[in-house]
Amino acid sequence: MVSVKREREIDLEDDEVPVKIGRSSEDRRSRHCPYLDTINRSVLDFDFEKLCSISLSHINVYACLICGKYFQGRGLKSHAYTHSVQFTHHVFLNLHTLKFYCLPDNYEIIDSSLEDITYVLKPTFTRQHISGLDKQGKLYRAYDGTTYLPGIVGLNNIKANDYANVVLQALSNVPPLRNYFLEEENYCGIRRPPGDIMFLLVQRFGELMRKLWNPRNFKAHVSPHEMLQAVVLCSKKNFQITKQGDAVDFLSWFMNALHGALGGTKKKPSSLTKVFQGSMRIFSKKLPHPDLPPEEKVALLLKEEYQEEMSDTTFLFLTLDLPTAPLYKDEKEQLIIPQVPLFNILAKFNGNTEKEYKTYKENFLKRFQLLKLPPYLIFCIKRFTKNNFFVEKNPTIVNFPITNVDLREYLTEEAQVTEKNTTYDLVANVVHDGKPTEGAYRIHVLHHGTGKWYELQDLQVTDILPQMITLSEAYIQIWKRRESEDDTTNHTGA
Numbered sequence: 342m343v344s345v346k347r348e349r350e351i352d353l354e355d356d357e358v359p360v361k362i363g364r365s366s367e368d369r370r371s372r373h374c375p376y377l378d379t380i381n382r383s384v385l386d387f388d389f390e391k392l393c394s395i396s397l398s399h400i401n402v403y404a405c406l407i408c409g410k411y412f413q414g415r416g417l418k419s420h421a422y423t424h425s426v427q428f429t430h431h432v433f434l435n436l437h438t439l440k441f442y443c444l445p446d447n448y449e450i451i452d453s454s455l456e457d458i459t460y461v462l463k464p465t466f467t468r469q470h471i472s473g474l475d476k477q478g479k480l481y482r483a484y485d486g487t488t489y490l491p492g493i494v495g496l497n498n499i500k501a502n503d504y505a506n507v508v509l510q511a512l513s514n515v516p517p518l519r520n521y522f523l524e525e526e527n528y529c530g531i532r533r534p535p536g537d538i539m540f541l542l543v544q545r546f547g548e549l550m551r552k553l554w555n556p557r558n559f560k561a562h563v564s565p566h567e568m569l570q571a572v573v574l575c576s577k578k579n580f581q582i583t584k585q586g587d588a589v590d591f592l593s594w595f596m597n598a599l600h601g602a603l604g605g606t607k608k609k610p611s612s613l614t615k616v617f618q619g620s621m622r623i624f625s626k627k628l629p630h631p632d633l634p635p636e637e638k639v640a641l642l643l644k645e646e647y648q649e650e651m652s653d654t655t656f657l658f659l660t661l662d663l664p665t666a667p668l669y670k671d672e673k674e675q676l677i678i679p680q681v682p683l684f685n686i687l688a689k690f691n692g693n694t695e696k697e698y699k700t701y702k703e704n705f706l707k708r709f710q711l712l713k714l715p716p717y718l719i720f721c722i723k724r725f726t727k728n729n730f731f732v733e734k735n736p737t738i739v740n741f742p743i744t745n746v747d748l749r750e751y752l753t754e755e756a757q758v759t760e761k762n763t764t765y766d767l768v769a770n771v772v773h774d775g776k777p778t779e780g781a782y783r784i785h786v787l788h789h790g791t792g793k794w795y796e797l798q799d800l801q802v803t804d805i806l807p808q809m810i811t812l813s814e815a816y817i818q819i820w821k822r823r824e825s826e827d828d829t830t831n832h833t834g835a
Contacts, residue, residue: 373452374431374432374441374443374448374450374452376431376432376443377432377450377452377454377455379407379430379431379432380406380407380432380455380458381406381407381408381409382457382458382484382559383484383485383559384407384408384409385404385406385409385458385461385559386409386560386564387404387436387461387462388497388552388563388564388565388566388567389564389566389567390566390567390570391411391436391437392411393411393412393413393420394410394411394412394420395412395413395420396413396420398413400413401413401414401435401437402435402436402437403415403421403433403434403435403436403442404433404434404436405421405424405425405430405432405433406430406432406433406434406441406458407428407430407431407432408428408430410424411436412424412433415433415442415444415447421433421444422444422445422447425444425445426444426445431443431444431445431446432450434455434458434459434462436462439459439462439463441455457557460555460557461555461557461558461559463551464551464552464554464555464557465525465551466523466524466551466554468524471520471523471524474491474492474516474519474520474554474789474790475516475789475790476790477790478490478788478790478791478793479790481556481557481558483558483559483560483561484558484559484560485559485560485561487560487561488561489558489561489802490788490790490791490795491553491554491555491556492513492514492519492553492554492786492788493786493788493795493797493802494553494558494561494562494563494797494802495561495562495563495797495799495800495801495802496509496510496562496563496564496565496797496799496800497562497563497564497565497566497799497800498799498800499564499565499566499569499582500582500583501581501582501583501584501585501586502565502569502581502582503585503781503782503783503798503799504585504586504587504588504591504782505565505569505572505580505586505588505591506565506782506799507588507771507782507783507784507797507817508588508591508592508595508771508817509546509549509565509568510553510769510784510786510797511769511771511784511786511817511819513549513550513553513554514768514769514786514787514788514789514819515616515717515768515769515819515821516789517612517615517616517716517717518612518613518616518717519550519554521612522546522547522550522551523547523550523551523554525547527612528543528547528603528612531543531602531603531604532604533602533604537602538574538575539575539598539601539602540602541571541574541575542571542572542575542595542598542599542602543599543602543603544571545567545568545570545571546568546599548567548568549563549565549567549568561802562800569582570582572591572595575598576594576598579594580594585778585779585780587725588771588773588782588816588817589721589816589817592658592719592721592817593657593658596613596617596657596658597657599611599613600613600614600657613657614655614657615716616715616716616717617657617658617715617716617717617718617719618655618656618657618715619655619656619659619711619712619713619714619715619718620653620654620655620656620711620712620713621653621654621655621656621690621709621710621711621712622651622652622653622692622709622710622711622712622753623651623652623653623654623707623708623709624649624650624651624692624707624708624709624710625649625650625651625652625705625706625707626647626648626649626650626705626706626707627646627647627703627704627705628647628697628703628704628705628706629641629642629647630704631704653712657719658718658719658720658721658817659690659718659719659720659721660721660723661683661686661687661689661720661721661722661723661739662686662689662696662723663681663686663722663723663724663735663737663739664679664681664685664686664737665735666679666735666736666737667679678736678737678738679736679737679738680737680738680739680740681737681738681739681740682739682740682741683739683740683741683742683746686722686739687748687751689709690709690710690711690751691710691750691751692708692709692710692751692753693708694708694709695707695708696708710751710752710753711748711751711752711753711756712752712753712756713756713760714748714752714760714763714822715822716821716822717768717819717820717821717822718748718765718819718820718822719817719818719819719820720817720818720820721816721817722739722815722816722817722818723735724736724773724814724816725777731777732777732778733777734773734776734777734780736814738811738812738813738814739815740811741767741811741815741818742811743766743767743807743810743811744766744767745764745766746764746765746766746767746820747763747764747765748763748764748765749763762822762823762824762825763822764822764823765820765821765822765823766820766821766823767787767810767818767819767820767821768786768787768789768819768820768821769784769785769786769787769817769818769819770784770785770810770813770815770817770818770819771783771784771815771816771817771818772784772785772813772814772815772816773814773816774813774814781798782798782816783796783797783798784796784797784798785797785805785810785813794806794807794810
């Protein structure tokens with residue numbers, strides 16, 4: 342109770358600062374501050390959680406613009422006030438209201454030269470700006486002198502969160518999803534039930550998206566600290582910053598969580614499902630137990646429950662199964678790295694290929710065929726098999742073209758008539774290197790404005806030749822549908 346009262350006092354102190362005699366309120370607001378030249382932009386970092394470095398409170402937090410630390414309040418006994426007197430740091434920014442103050446004199450600073458600081462804290466995008474993002478490849482210079490392309494920005498690997506970084510970077514380079522989250526007005530009006538924490542994911546993802554695409558950053562990389570804290574909280578610690586996770590598991594959870602938080606249901610679409618959701622037809626047939634005598638199997642197959650059933654379902658990504666990796670070595674005692682064409686593993690969806698699925702009690706034979714293709718199609722290549730003892734990784738290289746993948750043959754006959762455009766081009770490729778539990782992730786991303794490919798691994802950003810992308814152990818891929826036959830989406834070297 343005491344702490345609540347104390348925070349309330351600190352909260353009120355902002356509005357109850359005594360006015361100096363002889364000055365009007367308006368005069369105090371516009372007073373010139375002699376300490377603006379002490380601001381040190383190189384230490385300012387607004388990517389971390391907005392809480393006081395002393396009280397650890399989120400309420401009424403100010404950033405010291407000289408040392409970059411966060412403090413609560415600005416009244417006479419507040420931590421910010423004490424800091425200003427002790428260290429003679431005078432300029433502070435309220436992280437919520439975006440107003441600047443001079444302490445300990447306690448007056449508001451109005452100065453247009455500070456606008457770049459508020460823009461880094463809270464970037465905003467106009468519709469005109471958003472519409473031009475994919476039409477140019479202008480390099481911007483950060484305050485620290487490094488040049489960068491907005492959107493092609495490294496994400497800090499805090500400890501073991503590269504599995505989440507690559508997914509966030511992949512999704513941030515899908516234009517319709519990016520455009521939706523760049524404008525906060527698109528989702529700030531969505532109503533959620535009281536006590537629902539999942540909307541925090543939407544807010545943090547929007548903030549991260551705007552920072553990644555900010556053309557006026559102070560540094561050429563972004564820390565996803567607040568985004569990942571929301572992930573840890575909303576996933577009930579299933580996904581953590583300190584422990585390596587699986588990028589496909591994270592992608593699946595994150596997309597479904599975002600869909601729900603944006604007000605989507607099984608029947609009601611969200612901005613996420615409009616981009617990624619397709620539908621497929623599943624033919625499923627129950628199999629008799631393999632240990633039964635042949636006569637019993639024949640008798641069971643005649644029963645109705647063993648007849649083939651057909652059902653339609655939606656999907657946000659397609660899982661592609663790799664052939665079993667060979668265990669033998671070649672004549673030089675070198676392990677053979679097996680390769681498989683993409684179209685071989687896509688055959689799973691041609692409507693004829695049967696695959697057996699085993700559950701705890703029953704076995705099923707299933708066939709798949711696509712009904713509707715989404716604007717952006719995600720492939721997850723199943724590299725890992727888990728059992729009770731360990732995780733195995735399949736190192737098979739998938740040979741795929743970067744452009745011009747036609748999926749018409751995997752559609753049902755009716756869908757082939759209704760679906761006009763079925764050709765896709767690659768826009769993002771997530772790679773897993775190394776051992777199953779210890780490996781690292783990196784991502785290849787197409788910059789739509791320049792048509793060039795870039796490789797991002799944590800803070801490292803390098804350009805890469807398209808031919809090199811196909812040599813990697815691809816794990817997640819995002820493909821963009823061509824909206825017309827002459828839409829070739831500016832791919833260099835493809």
